[in-house]
Each structure stands twice: as structure tokens, then as C-alpha cells.
Amino acid sequence: MTKPKNDTLLRALLRQPTEYTPLWLMRQAGRYLPEYNQTRARAGSFLSLCKSPDFATEVTMQPLARYPLDAAILFSDILTIPDAMGLGLYFAEGEGPKFERPLRDEWEIRDLAVPDPDVHLRYVMDAVRQIRKALDNEVPLIGFSGSPFTLACYMVEGGGSDDFRRLKTMLYDRPELLHHILDVTAQAVTAYLNAQIESGAQVVMIFDTWGGTLSAAGYREFSLRYLEQIVARLRREHEGRRVPSIVFTKGGGLWLESIAGTGCDAVGLDWTIDIGEARRRVGNRVALQGNLDPAVMFASPEKITEEAGRILSAYGSGHGHVFNLGHGISQFTPPDNVLALADAVHSISRQFH
Amino acid sequence: MTKPKNDTLLRALLRQPTEYTPLWLMRQAGRYLPEYNQTRARAGSFLSLCKSPDFATEVTMQPLARYPLDAAILFSDILTIPDAMGLGLYFAEGEGPKFERPLRDEWEIRDLAVPDPDVHLRYVMDAVRQIRKALDNEVPLIGFSGSPFTLACYMVEGGGSDDFRRLKTMLYDRPELLHHILDVTAQAVTAYLNAQIESGAQVVMIFDTWGGTLSAAGYREFSLRYLEQIVARLRREHEGRRVPSIVFTKGGGLWLESIAGTGCDAVGLDWTIDIGEARRRVGNRVALQGNLDPAVMFASPEKITEEAGRILSAYGSGHGHVFNLGHGISQFTPPDNVLALADAVHSISRQFH
Numbered sequence: 136m137t138k139p140k141n142d143t144l145l146r147a148l149l150r151q152p153t154e155y156t157p158l159w160l161m162r163q164a165g166r167y168l169p170e171y172n173q174t175r176a177r178a179g180s181f182l183s184l185c186k187s188p189d190f191a192t193e194v195t196m197q198p199l200a201r202y203p204l205d206a207a208i209l210f211s212d213i214l215t216i217p218d219a220m221g222l223g224l225y226f227a228e229g230e231g232p233k234f235e236r237p238l239r240d241e242w243e244i245r246d247l248a249v250p251d252p253d254v255h256l257r258y259v260m261d262a263v264r265q266i267r268k269a270l271d272n273e274v275p276l277i278g279f280s281g282s283p284f285t286l287a288c289y290m291v292e293g294g295g296s297d298d299f300r301r302l303k304t305m306l307y308d309r310p311e312l313l314h315h316i317l318d319v320t321a322q323a324v325t326a327y328l329n330a331q332i333e334s335g336a337q338v339v340m341i342f343d344t345w346g347g348t349l350s351a352a353g354y355r356e357f358s359l360r361y362l363e364q365i366v367a368r369l370r371r372e373h374e375g376r377r378v379p380s381i382v383f384t385k386g387g388g389l390w391l392e393s394i395a396g397t398g399c400d401a402v403g404l405d406w407t408i409d410i411g412e413a414r415r416r417v418g419n420r421v422a423l424q425g426n427l428d429p430a431v432m433f434a435s436p437e438k439i440t441e442e443a444g445r446i447l448s449a450y451g452s453g454h455g456h457v458f459n460l461g462h463g464i465s466q467f468t469p470p471d472n473v474l475a476l477a478d479a480v481h482s483i484s485r486q487f488h
Numbered sequence: 489m490t491k492p493k494n495d496t497l498l499r500a501l502l503r504q505p506t507e508y509t510p511l512w513l514m515r516q517a518g519r520y521l522p523e524y525n526q527t528r529a530r531a532g533s534f535l536s537l538c539k540s541p542d543f544a545t546e547v548t549m550q551p552l553a554r555y556p557l558d559a560a561i562l563f564s565d566i567l568t569i570p571d572a573m574g575l576g577l578y579f580a581e582g583e584g585p586k587f588e589r590p591l592r593d594e595w596e597i598r599d600l601a602v603p604d605p606d607v608h609l610r611y612v613m614d615a616v617r618q619i620r621k622a623l624d625n626e627v628p629l630i631g632f633s634g635s636p637f638t639l640a641c642y643m644v645e646g647g648g649s650d651d652f653r654r655l656k657t658m659l660y661d662r663p664e665l666l667h668h669i670l671d672v673t674a675q676a677v678t679a680y681l682n683a684q685i686e687s688g689a690q691v692v693m694i695f696d697t698w699g700g701t702l703s704a705a706g707y708r709e710f711s712l713r714y715l716e717q718i719v720a721r722l723r724r725e726h727e728g729r730r731v732p733s734i735v736f737t738k739g740g741g742l743w744l745e746s747i748a749g750t751g752c753d754a755v756g757l758d759w760t761i762d763i764g765e766a767r768r769r770v771g772n773r774v775a776l777q778g779n780l781d782p783a784v785m786f787a788s789p790e791k792i793t794e795e796a797g798r799i800l801s802a803y804g805s806g807h808g809h810v811f812n813l814g815h816g817i818s819q820f821t822p823p824d825n826v827l828a829l830a831d832a833v834h835s836i837s838r839q840f841h
Contacts, residue, residue, distance in 0.1 A: 298782075298783065298818060298820075299783070300783065300786060300818070300820060303781070303783030303784075303786060304783070304786040304787060306783075307783065307784055307786070307787035307788075307791050307795070308786075308787045308788055308791060347760065348760075349760070349781075350759045350760060350762075350781050350814075351760065351761060351762040351765070352762070352798070353781070354760075386739070386760065388741075388742045389741045389742060389760060389761055406703045407700065407701075407702070407703060407704065407707075407739065407742060408704060408742055409703075409704040409705070412704070428656070428702075428703050428706070429651075430651065430652070430653065430656030430657070430659075430660065431656075431660055433653060433656060433657040433660070433661075434657060434660035434661045435661055438660050438661060442660070445705070461703075465651060465653070467653060
């Protein structure tokens with residue numbers, strides 16, 4: 136397997152020299168793009184997009200046709216694993232993800248089994264292979280999964296939540312039950328990400344969307360511990376090339392040193408932390424990915440350029456920075472603003488390399 | 489004016505010796521109490537509760553009749569100031585606060601005026617005076633306001649928001665307009681808190697509920713700067729006694745040193761930061777208030793006792809700690825659990841004093 140023609144992202148994640156700061160955007164294939172909405176209308180639903188390798192490939196490629204991005208990311212959902220465990224993922228219009236059969240009884244929790252990714256999540260592996268073909272080695276492909284804690288939030292609550300009351304009640308009153316869910320889920324995430332790597336994913340990222348709702352002690356016990364387990368068991372190489380891993384805990388700025396200590400190659404940052412301060416705190420242990428406030432994308436191209444420059448200069452000279460937003464791109468982003476951002480990052484960053 | 493019979497809170501906020509760690513709870517007069525719901529039903533709505541000094545006094549006193557709390561907090565809403573500015577506060581059932589006339593046009597922003605608290609917010613001052621009478625100097629009364637940034641979020645959006653898109657677009661594209669709103673609002677908050685102090689509030693707290701949605705640079709420019717202005721202009725004494733101030737930015741753990749540097753006497757902490765680490769970071773500059781995960785209150789009394797002990801021992805020996813939750817108490821909290829918490833805090837904390 137030859138390396139991608141543009142391997143800037145891979146080098147940046149491994150803190151190797153690059154000519155400029157590579158850029159990709161969380162949720163870069165999404166509702167802010169008219170062509171995405173057209174494909175989604177043809178597919179019938181978000182979940183049909185995810186479950187069809189043809190559609191998933193089509194929408195994964197869309198932002199790359201418009202913008203000079205340095206990576207593709209698999210089009211999928213973070214909740215494919217619990218769906219494969221039998222919980223029945225569905226999307227209620229305007230309400231976000233839900234499960235038909237959330238974990239309500241102890242026996243359901245004890246019955247949880249690790250799904251075989253090549254069987255129960257085969258549609259994802261097929262999508263990875265098909266996207267790799269479509270990419271034709273232009274840029275690397277990022278695979279991903281939700282974190283065990285984030286998956287458990289949805290599995291126990293049955294959907295999103297303001298306060299995660301069921302989950303938190305279990306955490307404080309029945310921690311051994313929650314640990315069982317997390318343990319099975321961590322095994323599932325590990326197998327899933329390794330299968331994505333074997334299918335062709337050249338980077339993997341773990342999204343810990345809800346870890347930031349925990350106390351400091353709770354984060355260590357119920358999220359970080361499982362992130363460490365997964366990272367330790369990830370395939371480090373595939374076909375002779377190193378496969379970098381990225382861990383992103385939204386709201387995890389206070390625990391940056393711990394996240395950098397999981398063994399991952401890069402830490403994703405949300406927009407609340409100053410990336411210069413983050414770099415001083417983690418030193419040379421990991422690369423950093425982030426961290427523009429997604430709301431900057433509602434502003435003028437001039438302001439986007441200014442704010443991108445602010446982040447590039449806060450990170451400063453040297454390698455190991457991957458530019459991204461601090462969270463997924465909003466559906467209300469004017470598509471032309473992404474071009475302004477990509478141009479700004481690629482041109483301004485050259486002076487720092 | 490004699491000091492309260494129980495002035496433990498006042499001493500703790502000024503880092504003076506106390507016999508135990510004082511305790512109060514954000515939103516302690518609220519929907520988890522059946523007697524509150526009965527009063528609210530009689531009043532007809534949440535806003536009628538706030539606007540009637542009789543009802544506000546009645547519900548302020550309710551948690552004190554049940555629990556050995558070390559303070560009362562004025563029953564009111566954080567959005568009284570924009571309501572007094574003419575924006576028309578109302579509560580849509582199950583949807584949280586909304587404004588009939590949010591700030592949509594530049595002329596509306598330029599027309600904003602500082603309300604006279606003794607005229608336009610007289611119902612609040614009447615409530616403060618009436619609550620002080622009802623308290624009969626048993627425990628001190630805390631007055632409060634929303635922070636300028638948090639008020640501006642609601643004033644511009646017209647209600648709560650997932651992404652504060654209008655507000656953030658203004659912040660990045662028209663910062664001078666947002667600064668005008670914040671400047672007028674900061675003057676209004678200062679006058680409002682000083683009027684509460686003159687009416688009898690013995691402590692004041694500023695709730696910066698949405699400051700944590702800003703970037704580090706954005707927080708300094710659009711929230712912290714105005715918190716500093718307010719704290720600098722607060723009355724420090726009333727009737728010969730010092731009036732301590734508390735600043736609480738939810739999600740502000742990364743900026744703790746800056747918040748401690750506003751000149752406030754105490755910093756409120758949400759539950760995501762380890763209070764021992766927070767104490768090491770701020771040293772002896774301020775007292776700390778917090779920071780139990782409100783979700784612990786869904787657990788058993790034994791677990792509540794254990795988690796309260798964990799926080800007390802993380803803070804460690806010495807004075808300057810006010811026990812609280814890291815956010816408002818949930819409406820789903822079993823009322824008896826608050827008794828378990830109060831007993832735990834009062835008994836366990838004696839060893840640390």
C-alpha cells in the first residue's frame with residue numbers, strides 16, 4: 136500500500152515535519168452542504184446513508200471535491216456499535232439519536248456481547264474499503280468510534296439528555312453495572328477500530344462527546360480508564376505504515392495531561408482552551424488537533440481568516456498541529472466560508488513550519 | 489444591624505475560622521420540594537412567584553424549614569434585568585425563559601438603558617426586605633444576578649440555545665455592538681446588586697451560566713472584563729459589615745486564576761474540577777464554593793455521604809470552603825436526600841476545622 140500523495144495529516148499527527156498545518160473538519164460531510172442534503176433525500180434518512188457503502192462513499196467524498204482538505208473521514212455515526220449490539224438505533228425527526236431498546240434491566244446489561252465487526256458492522260468495513268478506492272490515495276482516511284462512556288450514555292438513557300439522570304444514578308449507585316457496560320463496550324470499540332484499520336482506515340479517532348459531563352474523579356474511573364485500554368490494544372501499524380490515533384474529550388481541557396497520557400498520538404481540543412496553553416501543558420508528548428470555535432464559521436471570511444491566524448500563532452512554530460474546529464461544523468455554516476478557512480490555514484501556517 | 493445568629497457562611501466566604509463547612513444549595517427553593525410546587529400552583533406561574541414579594545418570601549423560607557442550611561438565597565430569576573429593560577420575559581411551558589422582544593436591530597441595542605432598580609425592579613428589593621424580616625437574622629441572605637454575558641445570550645437569542653448562533657455571530661462580526669450591550673448590562677447588574685445590598689442582601693453572587701461556551705480569548709474579552717468591572721464597583725460594606733461576593737462561571741475551570749483575580753471574595757466551582765486542585769491553583773486569594781455533581785443527589789444517602797466526604801477531604805484542612813452543588817439542584821432530587829447531604833457536610837467537616 137503506497138502512502139497518500141498528500142500525507143501531511145499523517146506526518147503532523149506523528150509530530151514529523153510538514154510544509155504547512157493540515158486541516159480537516161469534524162462533520163465535514165454534513166448538512167451545511169447542499170449536495171449532502173440531496174444525497175440524503177435520495178437515501179431517505181441519515182441512517183440509510185450510514186448503512187449503504189455507496190451513499191456513505193458519495194457523501195464522504197463531497198467536501199473533498201469542494202475544498203482542499205487534508206483528510207477524509209468515514210461517514211458514519213458514533214452509535215453503530217450499540218446498534219450492532221441489538222439496541223435498535225433510530226433517529227426521531229429533529230430529536231437526535233434514540234434507541235428502541237435502551238438498557239433498562241440488569242439482565243440486559245449482563246447479556247451484552249461484543250459484536251463481530253466483520254459480521255455485524257460489515258456495512259462500515261465495506262464503506263471503508265469503498266471510500267479508500269474512491270480516494271485513490273489522494274489523502275488519508277480517518278476511521279472513528281464513540282468512546283465507551285459516550286456510548287454508555289446513549290445506551291442507558293435511550294437518547295440524548297440534559298442531565299444523564301439514569302446514567303449518573305447508575306454510576307453512583309451501581310458502579311459495577313456501569314463498569315460492565317463500559318468493559319464490553321471498550322472491547323467492542325477496540326475490535327471495531329482495528330477492523331476499520333484492517334479495512335483501510337489510516338488514522339483512527341475516538342469521540343468522547345460526553346466525558347466532560349463527569350467530575351474529575353468520575354472521568355478517570357468511567358471514561359479515561361477505558362480510553363487507555365482501547366489505545367493500548369489498537370493496531371499501531373498496518374501494511375508497514377504507522378496508524379495514528381486521536382482522542383477527543385469535549386470539555387476535557389482540565390484533564391489534558393491525563394488524556395495525553397493514554398498513549399494516543401494526538402489529542403483533540405474543543406474551543407474553550409487556548410491551544411498555546413494546551414501545548415505548554417502537554418509538551419512534546421502528543422500532537423494537538425483543533426480548535427476554532429465552530430461559531431466563527433458564521434462570521435465573515437475576513438474574521439475567519441483572523442481567528443484561524445490567532446490559533447495558528449497561539450500554537451506557534453514547529454510541527455504537531457492539525458487544524459480543526461473545536462466541535463462538529465454547524466449545519467448553518469455558509470459553504471463558502473469553509474473555503475476561506477482552508478485557504479487561511481494553508482497559507483498562514485507556512486510561516487510556522 | 490446585628491449579625492446573623494449563624495454567620496458561618498459569611499466567615500467562610502472571607503476565609504475566617506469556622507467550626508464546620510457551611511452549606512447552601514443553588515436553586516434550594518425549587519421544584520424538588522412539594523411545598524414549592526403547591527405555592528407555585530397558587531401563584532399561577534414561576535414569574536408570579538418572582539414578582540410577588542409575599543410568594544418569593546414564602547418559597548425562599550421553605551428549604552430552611554426542612555434543612556439546617558447555612559444561608560437563604562433570594563428567590564428570583566437571573567433575567568429580571570432584561571425584563572426591566574423592556575424585553576418582556578416569559579416562560580413557555582417546558583421550554584425555559586424567553587423574551588417577547590429580543591434584541592434584533594441595532595437601534596434597539598443603542599436604545600438600551602440601565603433600569604433604576606428601586607423603580608423598575610422594586611419588587612425584588614421589596615422581596616429582599618421582606619425575606620430579611622422573615623429570616624429574623626437566623627442565617628444570612630444571598631442576593632444575586634446573572635452576568636452581563638449570560639444576560640446578553642438570552643437578550644440576543646430571545647431564549648436558550650444549543651449554539652448561541654445569533655450571539656456568536658454578533659460577537660465575531662459586530663463585537664462593538666455586543667460590547668455596548670455588555671457595557672449597559674454591567675452597569676445595570678452593578679446598580680441592581682448594590683440595591684439588593686442596600687435592601688438587606690448580606691452576600692451577592694453573579695451567575696455566569698454561559699461564560700463556559702466561549703473560547704479562552706472570548707471569555708476574557710466578553711465575560712471576565714465585565715465581571716471585573718462589576719466586582720470593582722460593588723458596595724463592600726453595608727451597615728458596618730463586609731458584604732462578600734461570589735463569582736460562578738459554569739465550565740470556567742480552565743480560567744480559575746482569572747476568575748479569582750476579579751476581586752471577588754469567593755469563586756463558585758462546577759463539578760468538573762477537583763476542588764483540591766482548584767485550591768492549589770488559587771491559593772489563599774479567594775474562598776471556594778462547591779462542588780458536588782448534582783447527579784449524586786439521585787443516589788443513596790450512603791453514597792451522598794461518601795461523595796460529600798470526598799469533596800470535603802479534597803479541599804482539606806483549613807477555612808474558606810462553602811459546600812454547594814456544582815450546579816442547581818435537580819427537580820428530580822428526592823427531598824430526603826438533601827437532609828442526608830446537610831448532615832454529612834456538617835458532621836464530616838468538623839475534623840477539617
